[in-house]
Amino acid sequence: MSTNQRDPSAEALRFDNVTLEFPGSHQPAIQDVTFRVARRKLVAVIGPSGCGKSTILNLAAGLLSPTRGQVHFDGERVTAVNSSAAYVTQQSHLLPWLSVKANIGLALKFRKVPKDERDERVAHWVKVVGLTGFEDHYPRELSGGMQKRCAIARALIYDPSIVLMDEPFGPLDAITRLKLQQDLLNLWQEQEGTLVFVTHDLNEAIYLADEVVVMSKGPGTVTRVLRVPFERPRSIGSLVDSHEFSEIYNELWSVFKSEIDLSGASAGAR
Ligand SMILES: Nc1ncnc2c1ncn2[C@@H]1O[C@H](COP(=O)(O)OP(=O)(O)OP(=O)(O)O)[C@@H](O)[C@H]1O
Numbered sequence: 001m002s003t004n005q006r007d008p009s010a011e012a013l014r015f016d017n018v019t020l021e022f023p024g025s026h027q028p029a030i031q032d033v034t035f036r037v038a039r040r041k042l043v044a045v046i047g048p049s050g051c052g053k054s055t056i057l058n059l060a061a062g063l064l065s066p067t068r069g070q071v072h073f074d075g076e077r078v079t080a081v082n083s084s085a086a087y088v089t090q091q092s093h094l095l096p097w098l099s100v101k102a103n104i105g106l107a108l109k110f111r112k113v114p115k116d117e118r119d120e121r122v123a124h125w126v127k128v129v130g131l132t133g134f135e136d137h138y139p140r141e142l143s144g145g146m147q148k149r150c151a152i153a154r155a156l157i158y159d160p161s162i163v164l165m166d167e168p169f170g171p172l173d174a175i176t177r178l179k180l181q182q183d184l185l186n187l188w189q190e191q192e193g194t195l196v197f198v199t200h201d202l203n204e205a206i207y208l209a210d211e212v213v214v215m216s217k218g219p220g221t222v223t224r225v226l227r228v229p230f231e232r233p234r235s236i237g238s239l240v241d242s243h244e245f246s247e248i249y250n251e252l253w254s255v256f257k258s259e260i261d262l263s264g265a266s267a268g269a270r
């Protein structure tokens with residue numbers, strides 16, 4: 001057991017035997033889910049469709065309450081919307097009637113940060129996520145990758161203690177994904193916050209995470225928590241070519257493949 005796991009103050013998020021049953025459903029969406037996220041760690045949650053990954057993020061964000069068990073954030077039980085958490089949903093959910101800079105600055109406006117400071121921080125984040133020149137554009141005028149960048153800047157601008165991301169790069173093409181994954185890694189080196197993200201992509205989980213929580217479904221439970229031992233800063237380019245990457249990938253794949261039905265398919269190669 002690591003020091004972080006023994007010291008509750010080093011813990012950002014904790015699920016203890018969490019079960020959630022949606023009203024009218026014949027089986028729980030998740031059952032007895034237990035895992036911890038240490039502060040300043042990046043944790044990936046992977047599992048088959050419907051195993052409860054988004055449900056877990058919604059519980060961490062305080063948008064849902066457990067039927068049984070407890071969710072703690074920073075040592076406090078989560079009983080209402082978790083205002084310390086920034087949540088980047090799969091669809092980005094940018095406000096279509098606001099410009100890029102207004103979308104990015106929204107959380108600061110809600111927090112009544114003075115306009116001068118707000119403008120300065122928005123300008124900084126526009127630059128960090130590579131949207132210079134698009135500040136006054138509207139979301140519909142951006143590509144999918146740019147919308148994602150905008151959503152990420154909007155989430156990170158107010159220094160949240162924890163960021164929750166649901167399939168952050170899901171709908172994007174492979175090249176844009178790789179670029180954004182590396183950008184996120186670089187950002188995280190400066191940010192040093194806690195990140196919990198859901199992904200279907202085993203490579204993405206290994207590139208980014210310190211730990212991978214693997215789930216199974218029917219009902220959703222945690223099957224395994226796998227540690228990714230790569231040092232930071234990481235470069236995806238050099239990780240992919242390493243022997244260690246293949247080893248971890250194969251280990252993760254051997255856990256994951258039993259969770260999905262591949263009858264008739266010849267998947268497994270990355
Ligand atoms: N509001 C809801 N009411 C009833 N059942 C729900 C609700 N939201 C989710 N579920 C059910 O809970 C289970 C877990 O759903 P969840 O969205 O968390 O899965 P997921 O792992 O995020 O799936 P995906 O990978 O497809 O996004 C599913 O069986 C789903 O049908």
Ligand SMILES: [Mg+2]
Nearest residue numbers: 053054055166
């Ligand atoms: Mg989901």
